[in-house]
Amino acid sequence: MPPFEQFVLWELRAVGLPYAAVCDAARVADCVLQGYTLPFSPRSVAFVALPYGGGPGRVARYARGRDYHRVLPELLGRAAERLASRFPQLQCRGYTDISPYREVEAAARAGLGARLRNGLLYVEGCGTYCLIGELVMDRPLDGETDVRAMENPCRNCGRCVAACPSGALERGFEHCLSGVTQQRRELTVEEQELVRSVGSIWGCDICQQVCPLNVERPGEKDPDFSGLVELSDRQFRKKYADRAFSYRGIRPLLRNIALIEGREENEGD
16 A cells, blocks of 8 residues: 555645645644644644746736635645545644745755745745645654755845845845735835835735746736725725735725825825
8 A cells, every 4th residue: 555645645636736745744843833733733744836827917926816825725625635535534734824834944844845045935847936835634654754855956146136126135024025015004105115116016026037947837917906996995805805915905905006106095096
């Protein structure tokens, strides 16, 4: 009979998650966020990468399609159901983003990819255009799985550092434009100029676009925001409920669009 970890990889591939790596939970135990309590004692963990694509635009590529907070849990849930049919006593739970793990570090340690200079996970076949999820299981691996960390392909060419519009890769990730565009609070003058000069409505892909390790792949175009100013926050959340940018409400988008178009936020179109 094949080892348990092989079944895990088979079932993940069967639901559309071919980019995966499985490791003993002890290997990534110190990547668990402080204060996070898991519903059961984990014995093994599968880390997965969900690729995405798209060309240049004013909305980050990951947020243009269906919300990955919905997509990944659905796929991981289907894999869990398939595994449970093989192993009836198995307990497993899927996570993404709101996760018990420092995902990039843990996924790299499990052998899924390598962390690049821009702090993102590089996965062979996806580049850094991928979203991370994990399936935590209470069954141990059957064998002594030899997890080998990927040789880091980053050669510190410095392109991401030079291209970062806010200097976040040197100043700290709290300055990242992606985070700035998502703030609900009033932006500082510096932050307003940053959004205006780059023209980003939501998120930022610049460090990924300039990375020589990434390969462009087809994907979704920018969402249609025509008539956005006419929507209430409730209407906005309903209309864009399946998009990753909807959780912050309408205000950040209206503010960013107004800054880019050089008008006051309450002027309308």
